[in-house]
Structures are given as structure tokens and as C-alpha cells.
Amino acid sequence: MKRRDFFRNTSLATVGLGLSPLAFGAGQTHERLKKGPKKRAKNIIFMVSDGMSSGTLTMADIMAQRQLGRSSFWVDAYRTGLAKRAMMDTASANSLITDSAAGGSAWGGGVRVYNGRLNCGENGEHYTPILQKFKQLGKAVGCVTTVPITHATPASFCVCNESRKNQPEIAKQYLDLRFDVMLGGGKEYFDKGLRKDGEDVFGLFEQAQFGVAQSKSELDSLKNDERPVLGVFHTSALPFTVDQNTDTSLQAQVPTIQEMTRFAINKLARNKDGFVLQIEGGRVDWAAHSNDTTGLIFDQLAFDEAVKIALDFAEKDGETLVIITTDHGNGNPGLFYGKESDVQFDNLQVAKHSNYWILEGEGIERNITTSTLIERVHYAQNYRLTDAEAKELVDWINALSEEDIKNEYKLPYERLAQLQKKYTAVGWGDMHHSADFVELAMTGPGSEMLTPFVKNYELHNFMLVAAGVEVK
Numbered sequence: 001m002k003r004r005d006f007f008r009n010t011s012l013a014t015v016g017l018g019l020s021p022l023a024f025g026a027g028q029t030h031e032r033l034k035k036g037p038k039k040r041a042k043n044i045i046f047m048v049s050d051g052m053s054s055g056t057l058t059m060a061d062i063m064a065q066r067q068l069g070r071s072s073f074w075v076d077a078y079r080t081g082l083a084k085r086a087m088m089d090t091a092s093a094n095s096l097i098t099d100s101a102a103g104g105s106a107w108g109g110g111v112r113v114y115n116g117r118l119n120c121g122e123n124g125e126h127y128t129p130i131l132q133k134f135k136q137l138g139k140a141v142g143c144v145t146t147v148p149i150t151h152a153t154p155a156s157f158c159v160c161n162e163s164r165k166n167q168p169e170i171a172k173q174y175l176d177l178r179f180d181v182m183l184g185g186g187k188e189y190f191d192k193g194l195r196k197d198g199e200d201v202f203g204l205f206e207q208a209q210f211g212v213a214q215s216k217s218e219l220d221s222l223k224n225d226e227r228p229v230l231g232v233f234h235t236s237a238l239p240f241t242v243d244q245n246t247d248t249s250l251q252a253q254v255p256t257i258q259e260m261t262r263f264a265i266n267k268l269a270r271n272k273d274g275f276v277l278q279i280e281g282g283r284v285d286w287a288a289h290s291n292d293t294t295g296l297i298f299d300q301l302a303f304d305e306a307v308k309i310a311l312d313f314a315e316k317d318g319e320t321l322v323i324i325t326t327d328h329g330n331g332n333p334g335l336f337y338g339k340e341s342d343v344q345f346d347n348l349q350v351a352k353h354s355n356y357w358i359l360e361g362e363g364i365e366r367n368i369t370t371s372t373l374i375e376r377v378h379y380a381q382n383y384r385l386t387d388a389e390a391k392e393l394v395d396w397i398n399a400l401s402e403e404d405i406k407n408e409y410k411l412p413y414e415r416l417a418q419l420q421k422k423y424t425a426v427g428w429g430d431m432h433h434s435a436d437f438v439e440l441a442m443t444g445p446g447s448e449m450l451t452p453f454v455k456n457y458e459l460h461n462f463m464l465v466a467a468g469v470e471v472k
């Protein structure tokens with residue numbers, strides 16, 4: 001596509017949304033973008049804690065204060081005034097409640113699309129993804145995530161595809177794009193032994209002169225490699241942080257979001273024309289969908305440490321815009337009042353495992369007994385269910401078929417979370433995404449253009465303008 005077309009597309013694309021001035025966002029943002037940044041951003045680091053409701057950010061900050069004696073780095077950026085703060089409207093083209101594909105596409109393509117789509121309109125429109133635009137401008141680009149690298153949020157910055165479900169196809173779309181670093185999970189979409197079509201997609205990347213890593217040590221061996229790097233470290237999503245923290249074999253095998261963030265920034269920063277990087281704490285959303293409090297908070301804190309790595313780089317570099325946000329709320333959890341709430345919440349600090357591990361991890365089996373489950377939960381999260389509570393869960397699990405016991409949607413995640421509230425003081429509103437307006441933080445060159453209220457799709461042009469790209 002010719003350069004001019006693309007930017008024409010950019011503005012056209014936004015205008016395509018019914019030619020309303022709002023397409024350029026509320027007046028304020030448009031006015032600020034028209035003026036442009038005081039100083040151009042050479043690099044952009046776009047950080048997404050997927051499905052992070054405000055209660056999730058709050059609980060992670062409280063746990064950091066009480067366990068680590070410090071604020072979370074995200075909230076600290078507010079406390080110190082380092083970051084500007086705004087609220088963001090996350091609706092999609094066909095729903096007040098977005099999914100991650102449409103939520104990411106609003107940023108990635110600059111247009112609201114239907115849930116489930118990646119930068120594709122209902123009349124076959126294709127909106128050029130932001131990383132393709134920046135790659136054409138000579139920037140180094142890439143994505144890091146804790147879920148499959150082909151999943152909705154990273155894919156929304158990279159490709160156009162009718163459906164987020166086409167992950168096997170998206171894996172091959174990445175081959176043609178030759179982006180500089182792509183790190184996450186999702187071996188099931190690359191490995192010939194796991195792909196339904198048996199195609200050796202890892203092999204295709206090697207033949208195409210990519211550095212391919214499937215373990216932490218393999219990634220380490222590529223740190224000075226000039227080739228584009230594909231790193232895929234687990235069958236599906238990477239393990240929950242709380243589970244990896246107590247599993248030395250996982251620690252040896254799978255890089256953390258902090259390690260992948262450092263690798264990606266070090267590699268991309270070698271490009272003289274700058275870089276654009278998306279970093280996603282994707283499994284925050286998966287924990288929220290299953291009301292998995294320990295999975296949620298420890299993954300949010302790991303994401304928060306990746307935020308620190310990005311902020312430290314930006315502080316030293318001085319030419320980097322850091323955007324920290326979420327694509328939508330999920331489950332709207334919160335720490336609720338009770339006589340023992342503070343003590344109960346503090347008890348989560350010593351958790352060894354997630355609810356995912358309790359219900360699907362090593363050692364869970366059919367015909368589990370009440371006492372075994374009570375011991376399992378106590379080992380994982382340091383409190384004892386009553387016999388009646390454990391019996392309710394055991395009866396549920398043991399009533400499941402061989403097949404259903406492997407299906408997370410059939411497992412008693414919601415009931416377990418309801419029973420846990422008595423011991424953790426953490427309650428949940430639902431198991432789905434919410435329409436909540438969400439957190440949006442920015443620091444660095446261009447952040448002065450941020451207005452207090454933003455619509456998700458406005459961030460597309462915001463990034464282009466902040467990087468000094470003229471958007472008509």
C-alpha cells in the first residue's frame with residue numbers, strides 16, 4: 001500500500017465511522033492532536049493489563065504496600081505525578097461491552113469494529129494495524145504477552161482477520177510481517193505435533209531466518225541476534241505467576257513477563273529509528289473470567305513490574321512515550337468490608353497457587369474426596385473450607401464426565417470464588433467483561449496531549465501524532 005494511501009486510510013478509516021467529528025474523538029483530543037506534541041516520541045511502549053477492573057488495580061496496590069512495603073508502580077506513577085491519568089470509554093462497534101479483539105482493534109486500527117473481529121469492518125473494510133504502519137516508517141516493532149502470541153490483543157496491533165479465533169492462521173500471518181520480536185504462549189498454533197493441520201509453522205519461521213525460541217535459555221541465546229525473534233514458551237497461555245513462583249521447573253523453562261519485557265526493549269532499542277512495542281498482561285483477564293483472586297493479583301503485580309522496567313527505560317531514554325491501560329473491565333472484583341477483611345486479605349500474600357491449580361492443576365482427579373480437597377485448598381491458599389463447602393465442590397466435580405472435567409467452563413470456578421469470599425474478603429460481580437470506563441495512564445513525550453476522557457479508538461491517531469506522523 002502506498003504511504004499516502006495509508007495515512008489517507010487512517011483519517012478515512014476514522015471518518016468511515018459515520019463521518020462524525022466524534023470520529024476524531026471528543027473535541028478536546030482532536031484539538032490537542034491537531035496542535036501536535038511538544039516533542040516527538042521516538043519510541044512507544046503500549047502496556048495492557050487485559051481485563052483489569054479498577055478493583056484489580058487497587059487490590060494489587062494494597063498487596064504491594066502490605067507485602068512489599070511499596071506502592072504498585074502504576075499507582076505510584078500517579079502518586080508522584082510522573083504519569084497523566086485519564087478515563088477511557090471501551091465500547092465496541094456492536095456492544096457497550098467489548099471483547100479484546102474489538103477493544104484492541106480500536107487502538108490498533110483506529111476504528112471500532114464488531115466484537116470478535118480484528119481490524120475488519122462489517123463491509124469487508126480492512127484497517128491497517130498500527131505496527132504495520134510503524135514498521136513501514138522504519139521503526140522496530142513487536143509484542144510481548146502472557147497468553148498465546150496469536151491471541152486477540154497482540155493480534156489487534158498486527159493483523160486484519162475476520163475472527164480472533166483464527167489463531168492458526170494468525171500464526172502464519174506473523175510470518176509474512178517479519179516483526180522484530182514476538183514473545184508469548186501458544187505452541188499449539190506453531191508446533192506440527194499440536195496444530196490440527198500438522199503444519200510445522202515453527203519450521204517455516206526458522207526457514208525464513210527468524211530466531212526461534214521455545215524456552216527461557218533459548219531466548220537468552222538470542223539476545224544479541226539481529227534476526228527477528230519468535231518466542232513461544234507454553235502450549236497455550238504462560239503459567240499463572242503465583243503457580244510459577246512455587247514451581248522451579250516452570251521457572252527454568254518459561255520466561256516471566258518481566259524477562260520478556262527486558263529482552264524485547266533491549267532488542268528493539270537497537271533500532272536507530274526507534275521502536276513501538278505492545279506488552280500485555282493477558283492472563284489477568286483469564287483469571288478474572290474464572291474469578292481467580294490469587295491468579296489475578298499476582299499476575300497484575302508481575303505486569304506492574306514490567307511497567308517499572310518500561311518506566312525505567314523511558315526515564316533513561318527520554319524519548320519514549322509509555323502508555324499504560326486496559327482494554328475493558330472484567331468481573332469487577334473488590335475487597336469488601338468485614339471484621340477480618342484486612343487480615344484475610346493479607347493471608348493471600350502467602351498463597352502458593354491459583355484456583356486454576358486447585359481445579360485443573362497437577363494432582364486434581366475425579367473421585368476426589370472432601371478431605372483431599374480441603375487439604376489441597378489449604379496448601380494452595382492457607383485457609384480451610386468446611387466439610388459442607390468442600391462436599392459441595394467435590395459433588396460437582398465428581399458428577400462431571402471424563403470430558404467435562406477437562407472443560408474449564410464446566411468446573412465450579414464461580415462457586416469456589418463465592419465460597420472463598422468468606423476467607424479472602426474478595427468478592428466478584430460477574431465472570432464477564434464490563435462496560436466500565438477504565439484507567440489510562442501516560443508519561444513521556446506526547447503525553448501532554450492527553451485529555452481527561454478518551455474514547456479507545458482515539459489512541460490510534462494519538463500514537464501516530466505523538467511519533468510525529470501527520471494524520472489528516
Ligand SMILES: [Zn+2]
Nearest residue numbers: 051100285433
Ligand atoms: Zn476477556
